Each structure stands twice: as C-alpha cells, then as structure tokens.
Amino acid sequence: MILTxxxxxxxxxxxxxxxxxxxxxxxxxxxxxxGRSGCGKTTLLKIIAxxxxxxxxxVRLHGTEIGxxxxxxxxxxxLYQEPLLFPHLTVLENVAFGLRVRRASxxxxxxxxxxxxxxxxxxxxxxxxxxQLSGGxxxxxxxxxxxxxxxxxxxxxxxxxxxxxxxxxxxxxxFKQLAQEYGIASLFVTHDLKEAILMGDxxxxxxxxxxxxxxxxxxxxxxxxxxxxxxxxxxxxxRQQTTTEEYAASV
Amino acid sequence: xxxxxxxxxxxxLLFLIxxxxxxxxxxxxAAGYSVGLVGLLSEGFxxxxxxxxxxxxxQIFASFVFSLLVAGAxxxxxxxxxxxxxxxxxxxxxxxxxxxxxxxxLALPGTVLAFLVLQWFSGSGIAARIAYALGLLQTxxxxxxxxxxQYGVGIIIAQVxxxxxxxxxxxxxxxxxxxxxxxxxxxxxxxAGRRQRVAWVAIPLLLHGAFPTVIxxxxxxxxxxEVPLLLGAQSPQMISVLTMQxxxxxxxxxxxxxxxxxxxxxxxxxSLIAVAWRxxxxxxxxx
Numbered sequence: 236m237i238l239t240x241x242x243x244x245x246x247x248x249x250x251x252x253x254x255x256x257x258x259x260x261x262x263x264x265x266x267x268x269x270g271r272s273g274c275g276k277t278t279l280l281k282i283i284a285x286x287x288x289x290x291x292x293x294v295r296l297h298g299t300e301i302g303x304x305x306x307x308x309x310x311x312x313x314l315y316q317e318p319l320l321f322p323h324l325t326v327l328e329n330v331a332f333g334l335r336v337r338r339a340s341x342x343x344x345x346x347x348x349x350x351x352x353x354x355x356x357x358x359x360x361x362x363x364x365x366x367q368l369s370g371g372x373x374x375x376x377x378x379x380x381x382x383x384x385x386x387x388x389x390x391x392x393x394x395x396x397x398x399x400x401x402x403x404x405x406x407x408x409x410f411k412q413l414a415q416e417y418g419i420a421s422l423f424v425t426h427d428l429k430e431a432i433l434m435g436d437x438x439x440x441x442x443x444x445x446x447x448x449x450x451x452x453x454x455x456x457x458x459x460x461x462x463x464x465x466x467x468x469x470x471x472x473x474r475q476q477t478t479t480e481e482y483a484a485s486v
Numbered sequence: 487x488x489x490x491x492x493x494x495x496x497x498x499l500l501f502l503i504x505x506x507x508x509x510x511x512x513x514x515x516a517a518g519y520s521v522g523l524v525g526l527l528s529e530g531f532x533x534x535x536x537x538x539x540x541x542x543x544x545q546i547f548a549s550f551v552f553s554l555l556v557a558g559a560x561x562x563x564x565x566x567x568x569x570x571x572x573x574x575x576x577x578x579x580x581x582x583x584x585x586x587x588x589x590x591x592l593a594l595p596g597t598v599l600a601f602l603v604l605q606w607f608s609g610s611g612i613a614a615r616i617a618y619a620l621g622l623l624q625t626x627x628x629x630x631x632x633x634x635x636q637y638g639v640g641i642i643i644a645q646v647x648x649x650x651x652x653x654x655x656x657x658x659x660x661x662x663x664x665x666x667x668x669x670x671x672x673x674x675x676x677x678a679g680r681r682q683r684v685a686w687v688a689i690p691l692l693l694h695g696a697f698p699t700v701i702x703x704x705x706x707x708x709x710x711x712e713v714p715l716l717l718g719a720q721s722p723q724m725i726s727v728l729t730m731q732x733x734x735x736x737x738x739x740x741x742x743x744x745x746x747x748x749x750x751x752x753x754x755x756x757s758l759i760a761v762a763w764r765x766x767x768x769x770x771x772x773x
Binding site: 306 | 671673674676679687690691694
C-alpha cells in the first residue's frame with residue numbers, strides 16, 4: 236500500500252470531526268470517498284497533506300510514518316474544490332511551478348511542461364493567464380500542475396463540483412486517463428454517488444466523522460444502506476416507464 | 487421621475503462640468519501661457535519658455551528627476567516595510583491592535599506629519615538628543631542632517647510613515663481577497679518551501695494586486711506639497727514646491743515656467759495612470 240491512514244481522530248473545540256478513520260490506497264489506484272458536506276472529508280484530506288495536525292492516529296507513506304514531515308516534504312498534492320491557479324502566472328508557468336520549485340533544469344522544464352500541456356489539450360493556451368480560461372480549462376491546468384511532479388498521492392477535494400455536467404464528464408475521463416498514464420494513486424472525495432462509483436477503484440462512505448470502506452465497487456453497490464441500489468432501481472424504473480409510454484403512444 | 491439611463495447621463499454631465507472641464511480649462515490656460523499666447527507677458531506664439539527646462543543649469547529638469555527619485559525611494563521603502571509587516575503580523579493587522587494603530591498616521595495632515603519628522607530628526611531633535619544621551623554622539627549637532635538635506639531623506643521618512651500603514655492594511659485585505667493563504671498551502675503541497683512560497687507566491691500576488699494603488703501612490707508622492715515645503719532643501723526642490731515658487735515670484739518671466747512644470751507633471755501623472763489602467767484592462771480582458 237502506498238498510503239495508509241490509521242485511526243485518525245480530530246476535534247475542533249467541542250466538535251468531533253474525525254473519529255478513528257482508517258483507510259489505505261494501493262499504488263495506481265483511486266479510492267473514492269463519498270459523503271455529505273461537513274462530514275469531515277476535507278479535514279481528512281488536509282491531515283494527509285500535512286496542512287492540519289491530527290489529535291491522534293498515524294499517516295504512512297510506503298510504510299513510513301510521515302506525521303512529523305512538513306507538507307512540502309511529503310509529495311502529496313492537495314487539490315482544492317475550485318481550480319485554484321496562481322493568478323499572476325501563465326498556464327505554462329502554473330504547470331511548471333512544481334518543477335521550478337524542485338530546481339529542474341530549464342530544458343527539462345520546457346520538455347516536460349510541453350508534453351503535459353499536450354496531454355491536457357492546452358498547448359494553444361500556454362501563454363494565457365488564469366482569468367482568461369474557462370472553469371474546465373482551469374481544472375485541466377490544476378491537474379497538470381499537480382501530476383507533472385508525479386506525487387506519491389493526489390488528494391482531490393470535490394474537484395468537479397463547480398463544473399457543468401458535460402465538462403464534468405469530460406474532466407472525469409481526463410483525470411482517469413492522466414492518473415493511469417502517470418501511475419498516480421489518488422483519494423477522490425465527492426458528494427456525488429455516481430461520480431464516486433465512476434472514479435473509484437474502491438469506495439468509502441463517510442458520515443459523522445467515521446469512514447466505512449469497501450474493497451470494490453460491487454460490494455458498495457450491493458450494500459443496502461448507501462443508496463446505490465435505490466438509485467439504480469430509480470433509473471431503470473424510469474427507463475421502463477418511458478419505454479412503456481413510448482410503446483403505448485406508438486400503438 | 488428620471489430613468490436609470492437619464493440618471494447615468496446626468497451623473498456623467500455633472501462629473502464633466504465639475505471635474506473634467508475646470509481641469510481641461512486650467513491646462514489649456516497653462517499651455518497658452520507657456521507658449522506666450524495668454525498672460526501679461528503675451529507677445530504672440532513662442533517656444534522660448536519651453537526651451538528653458540532643457541538648458542544647462544535649469545532647475546526644472548533636476549527637480550523632476552529629484553521628485554521621481556524621492557517618490558520611487560519612498561514608495562519602495564514603504565512597500566518593503568508593509569510587506570514585512572503583513573507577512574510577520576497579519577493576524578494583528580486583520581483585527582488586532584495593529585489594525586487600529588495603523589489608522590493613526592493615516593489621519594495626520596501633511597503639515598503635522600512634517601512637523602513630527604522635524605521634531606524627531608532635525609539637528610537638535612529628539613533622535614539627536616537620545617543618541618547624545620546614549621553616548622553615541624559627542625554633541626547633538628553631530629547628528630546627520632536628514633532634514634532639509636539634498637537627498638530628501640526627511641521627505642522620504644515622512645512619506646514612509648504615512649504610506650506603511652496604508653499599504654499594510656491594503657495588503658492584509660488583499661491577503662483575503664486573493665486567497666493567498668490557500669495558494670500558499672497549495673504551493674506547499676506542491677513542494678515549495680517557506681522562502682519559495684513567500685518569494686514566488688505571496689509577494690508577487692500582493693504587489694500584483696496592489697499595482698494600480700502603487701502607481702497612484704507614486705503619482706501622489708511626486709506631487710506632494712506641504713511635506714517637501716517644510717522638510718526639503720532649497721535645492722533640489724520637489725516639483726510641486728518649485729512650481730509654486732516660480733508661480734509666486736515677482737519676476738514674471740518665471741511664470742511661464744511654472745505652467746510648464748504643471749503641464750509636465752500632469753503628463754507624467756497621466757502616463758503613469760495610463761500604465762496602471764492598461765494593466766487593469768489587461769486583467770479584465772475576456773477569454
């Protein structure tokens with residue numbers, strides 16, 4: 236396992252946000268975490284990234300405890316809900332940021348950034364500033380900037396929640412493709428049931444600061460408590476109803 | 487009742503009548519005076535007054551360079567201190583004691599500010615007496631002359647005192663509006679160390695956001711009057727002081743030069759404002 240989180244607890248004042256959260260992510264795999272707003276998903280991601288300190292519990296990368304490591308030393312990238320780009324940098328400079336930080340040579344930066352922009356389909360926008368991009372384009376750049384440094388784990392905090400359905404579907408595909416191509420392990424947080432099933436190799440459900448994980452999608456779908464079966468039944472009954480109505484109308 | 491568009495038109499007309507027209511009329515009069523078309527000395531069109539600023543030993547050119555240097559130095563020092571403050575004491579600037587204290591220098595009139603600087607930094611001022619009491623000087627008169635000096639140090643100190651709290655509060659506001667905390671966190675998870683985050687994210691973003699205000703501040707410092715009048719040297723003088731001096735002289739031959747100073751200062755200000763405006767326009771440019 237590349238990432239192991241064990242028994243993490245966190246309180247803010249009197250409020251318990253996380254209680255005994257345990258999970259693991261295998262290499263090149265994505266764990267989707269489904270949960271409503273305010274259930275502690277963001278806090279969990281920030282603890283893994285090192286931006287928030289847990290009250291207890293352990294975070295391990297490749298089996299090594301990283302609780303005392305600074306966020307910049309973890310190589311775990313946290314992506315915010317909105318595509319947060321550096322507004323004073325161009326698309327090219329945004330994507331190259333992580334390589335510049337690591338003092339990569341100019342030629343390496345140029346070649347890797349060029350290749351990444353090509354993957355993202357953003358070559359023609361390289362010299363644009365973030366305010367000149369659409370929401371989907373910004374998200375592409377944010378992905379590129381995170382993935383170019385091949386992080387140990389990518390943490391995505393509802394990254395598509397502000398996009399329209401069509402762009403959202405495109406971005407889901409693009410993310411899966413990039414994660415596979417660059418061999419990235421990721422933790423994908425969402426409140427959308429369909430998205431959780433679509434994006435995750437395995438799925439977790441979070442409520443009131445506790446996390447229940449499922450080894451695979453089927454196990455999650457079959458569980459009666461999490462609504463997947465009901466949702467599927469709803470869509471199939473709707474389809475059946477529409478087909479019947481269409482048939483009746485044609486007769 | 488007036489419709490919205492009529493109200494807009496009326497507002498624009500009022501602005502035109504009260505702000506633009508008087509300014510344009512003054513500039514036209516100044517331009518006419520500077521080429522001998524109007525005024526007591528008027529003898530018909532001539533470029534002779536405009537040739538003077540470019541003649542050797544003329545004060546106008548030196549005064550412009552001096553004003554630009556003083557304003558540039560004051561603005562640079564102000565920005566450096568304000569940046570340090572916002573990076574070191576942002577919480578206190580947000581809603582702590584510093585936020586309240588910062589407003590005090592902002593409320594000081596220029597004359598009072600100049601007087602304070604004079605009290606502290608003149609040859610027999612408080613700073614000289616403290617240095618003498620601490621044994622750093624043998625007599626208070628040994629205190630370096632930083633008021634009425636040829637480098638404009640006194641003027642710079644006064645402008646920094648009033649500029650630092652203003653920019654510190656502006657930077658604290660920008661810190662929230664531009665979501666710099668989140669961008670710093672993001673940069674941190676991408677691998678940026680503390681210095682890199684400050685140098686590559688916080689400082690460029692703060693300066694980027696404050697750019698139009700920095701330009702306006704620069705323009706204001708170039709044209710500031712009371713402070714250089716009370717703290718400046720006889721030569722070189724800040725452009726505002728020189729302009730008023732030439733305007734009020736008994737020698738009427740100097741008057742066209744006062745108008746030339748005013749025109750040149752206006753052109754300089756408008757050019758700087760155009761730079762800020764162009765930058766703002768670029769940032770609002772569509773996809």
